[in-house]
Amino acid sequence: MPRLTFKTKQAKTSGQILRTETFKKSLRIQNQDYQTLVEKHLKCKHLFEDDAFPADLTSIGSENLLQNLPPCVTWKRPHELVKNPQFFADNVSRFNLHQGLTQNCWMLAALSSLTLNKDILTKVVPQKQSFQKNYTGIFHFKFWRFGEWIDVVVDDRLPVDQNGKLIFVSCAKKNLFWGALLEKAYAKLCGSYEDTQIGEVSEALVDFTGGVNITITLSEASADLWNIMLRAANSGSLMGCQTHSGPEMIMENGLVAGHAYAVTGIRKVRVWL
Incomplete structure (x- = not known):
């Protein structure tokens, strides 16, 4: 998944808070x-x-x-x-x-x-x-x-x-x-x-909320990505992600190429090898 997008309900700018309902x-x-x-x-x-x-x-x-x-x-x-x-x-x-x-x-x-x-x-x-x-x-x-x-x-x-x-x-x-x-x-x-037909999850999230958008390319993400996503989830931000563009086909990890998804929660999973 090359891109992760989330929208925040409010953002602090120059000491002010911008809200979607005002x-x-x-x-x-x-x-x-x-x-x-x-x-x-x-x-x-x-x-x-x-x-x-x-x-x-x-x-x-x-x-x-x-x-x-x-x-x-x-x-x-x-x-x-x-x-x-x-x-x-x-x-x-x-x-x-x-x-x-x-x-x-x-x-x-x-x-x-x-x-x-x-x-x-x-x-x-x-x-x-x-x-x-x-x-x-x-x-x-x-x-x-x-x-x-x-x-x-x-x-x-x-x-x-x-x-x-x-x-x-x-x-x-x-x-x-x-x-x-x-x-x-x-x-x-x-x-x-x-x-x-063609668009980004981030575009629709802004159109549906009026919120502030942040897009992260996972290959360039910081080591603090987990904490960023956790804070976004805990604050009620809406999140989505997209896989690499190309012909729609199921990849080895079960995701579909060239597809968009909603991120509905953040969890840590223990994997037994």
């Missing part, structure tokens, strides 16, 4: 205000369709990702896929989400770390969103970009194959859709699903 009201993309749109579509009794990120191939991409798509792609709302769709569950864990066709394991590794800190998770995934109460087909998420929290609105139309299976991120619980909708919002922030 910034002004979130900015909006395309001037789309979530609450205004909800009220508008409740009044007209029409489900929201996001013209800023349309349900067509332009939102998926323009190059290699399109070549990997199944022959028939349609966009469906969760109510069309399962009987009782749910947005979020209190017991979400790092094992809930499954990667789709997009090569965005770096984003999912950061998102897995996020599930270990409920305060930050609920900042990115605003609660009280539902497929039942005041449902208008619209959801929103918050990401940190260039020193500001950005509120990203999306409709809930998701790309599926001919069998009604989600093409991109899905949840182990088939009726849970927060992960798929968050991925769609992040794709909208980046430009398209294809634009989320």
